[in-house]
Amino acid sequence: MxxxxxxxxxxxxxxxxxxxxxxxxxxxxxxxxxxxxxxxxxxxxxxxxxxxxxxxxxxxxxxxxxxxxxxxxxxxxxxxxxxxxxxxxxxxxxxxxxxxxxxxxxxxxxxxxxxxxxxxxxxxxxxxxxxxxxxxxxxxxxxxxxxxxxxxPYEFYTREKPILSVDDFKGKVWATTGSLDARALQLMGGSPTGMPSSELYLAFDRGVIDGTPRPLLTGIGRSLYEVTKHLSLANFGVxxxxxxxxxxxxxxxxxxxxxxxxxxxxxxxxxxxxxxxxxxxEAVGTYEAKGVKVHRVEADALQAMRDATAPAIEEWVKLVPDGPRYLEIVEKTKN
Missing domain, CATH: 3.40.190.170 (Bacterial extracellular solute-binding protein, family 7)
Structure with a gap:
């Protein structure tokens, strides 16, 4: 029991x-x-x-x-x-x-x-x-x-190479949480596979996956700093x-x-x-202290990622009643 x-x-x-x-x-x-x-x-x-x-x-x-x-x-x-x-x-x-x-x-x-x-x-x-x-x-x-x-926010954890541009997603297997992050990674050339956070450590350790978009909390809570080498900050999702x-x-x-x-x-x-x-x-310092190399995605590279994944947002809007109104609120509340 x-x-x-x-x-x-x-x-x-x-x-x-x-x-x-x-x-x-x-x-x-x-x-x-x-x-x-x-x-x-x-x-x-x-x-x-x-x-x-x-x-x-x-x-x-x-x-x-x-x-x-x-x-x-x-x-x-x-x-x-x-x-x-x-x-x-x-x-x-x-x-x-x-x-x-x-x-x-x-x-x-x-x-x-x-x-x-x-x-x-x-x-x-x-x-x-x-x-x-x-x-x-x-x-x-x-x-x-x-x-x-x-x-x-969701950031990008990787085993071997950091994510610094759209091209860095290509050919990698990504553990995802939902259909939308999977679609976005697919649009950038990655191969998504659904996986709960409890399975990430072993999947990284065994080389089953190359990367995952997850919050900083997940990396600390699941000790991903032991099985990943790079953390790329891009505010992929909240x-x-x-x-x-x-x-x-x-x-x-x-x-x-x-x-x-x-x-x-x-x-x-x-x-x-x-x-x-x-x-x-505090979290970024924690990762660095654990030996993970932390990268910040540059503005031009981040815009290229937005452009590449824009079809995912367009597809979502067509599926959801009042989809445009959701986006209006998000746009209205930006700084």
């Missing part, structure tokens, strides 16, 4: 209102929370811990959240389906892992679209999710979004961490508990945004 970690475990004693006597102990609301990410992904994990602690505290122990991490229950590709079926009550989904099911979520990893994490935040505040993502998740997948926060709850479970909760969960989720979002900003400032 897989071992699970209970982040909170408390039962509140309910006091009889106006009776002056102690009522019987109230049975707590049990919520099962699954995430494929391990605790080593600190800027995601620590806000989750705080979220669970806040819900426990603000509900006076009426809510007990049991957290299973590191894919103990489901991996990243399985989380939405598991939540939709009600196999778990809550998940912290990664946007790209859902992109095959919901193409609109590819907005976050359209190639070279977002300038940085603050740009993503401005777009979210402008209503990026309200163009259909929130509604479709609720109506088609029984999933209610509680909050959304960022990963740090993925999201989507805190969600099963719709039927959500509808069964008392209104005051719903409000507690929403407020705690908002705090989680803000906490993760802050932690990502701090992490990015």
């Amino acid at each position: 897989k071992k699970h970690w209970l982040i909170t475990a408390a039962i509140a004693l309910c006091m009889g209102m106006g009776m002056g006597t102690t009522a019987a102990a109230e049975k707590p609301i049990q919520l099962t929370f699954s995430t494929y990410l391990p605790p080593s992904y600190e800027y995601v994990w620590k806000p989750i811990e705080k979220f669970v602690e806040t819900v426990h505290k603000e509900s006076n122990g009426r809510v007990k959240i049991n957290v299973f991490h590191s894919g103990q229950l489901f991996d990243g590709y399985e989380e939405l389906a598991a939540l939709s079926r009600g196999d778990v009550d809550m998940v912290n989904m990664t946007g790209t892992y859902l992109s095959g099911t919901m193409p609109a979520l590819n907005i976050f990893t359209l190639p070279f679209l977002f300038q940085d994490v603050p740009h993503l935040r401005r777009a979210l505040n402008e209503g990026l999710l309200d163009l259909g993502i929130t509604k479709d998740l609720k109506e088609q997948h029984d999933t209610v979004i509680l909050g959304i926060a960022p990963f740090d 993925d999201t961490s989507i805190l969600s709850i099963n719709r039927k479970k959500w509808d069964s909760l008392p209104p005051d508990i719903q409000e507690i969960l929403r407020k705690a989720a908002k705090e989680r979002d803000n906490d993760q945004f802050d932690q990502v900003a701090a992490f990015v400032k």
Whole structure:
């Protein structure tokens, strides 16, 4: 049996209102929370811990959240389906892992679209999710979004040679997370293969893959600095961490508990945004200290990559209802 970690475990004693006597102990609301990410992904994990602690505290122990991490229950590709079926009550989904099911979520990893994490935040505040993502998740997948926060930008990890131009992608096997990053790499001459982050280390070590676009957090959390030689910084995409709850479970909760969960989720979002900003400032130095050579893609080379991958964005727009409106918000919120 897989071992699970209970982040909170408390039962509140309910006091009889106006009776002056102690009522019987109230049975707590049990919520099962699954995430494929391990605790080593600190800027995601620590806000989750705080979220669970806040819900426990603000509900006076009426809510007990049991957290299973590191894919103990489901991996990243399985989380939405598991939540939709009600196999778990809550998940912290990664946007790209859902992109095959919901193409609109590819907005976050359209190639070279977002300038940085603050740009993503401005777009979210402008209503990026309200163009259909929130509604479709609720109506088609029984999933209610509680909050959304960022990963740090996707950069390029490679085993042997750095990525400095479009030509450097050609002939290499790339581990990808979703359909859109795979298409972009294909347009630049690479050979994409879908792969969860948990498999990257062995794939690099055995020479199965030549590179992968992943956040800096993935490289540290999965120790990719031990099996890669180069890191090329290009802000390829800015993925999201989507805190969600099963719709039927959500509808069964008392209104005051719903409000507690929403407020705690908002705090989680803000906490993760802050932690990502701090992490990015330190991460490059960490890679260099580990012996990885860090490269910054020059502006002209970056523009050539944008030009080469533009068809991926055009194809996406045709697939997604209100696709142009998503892009309008992204353009409007640029610096």
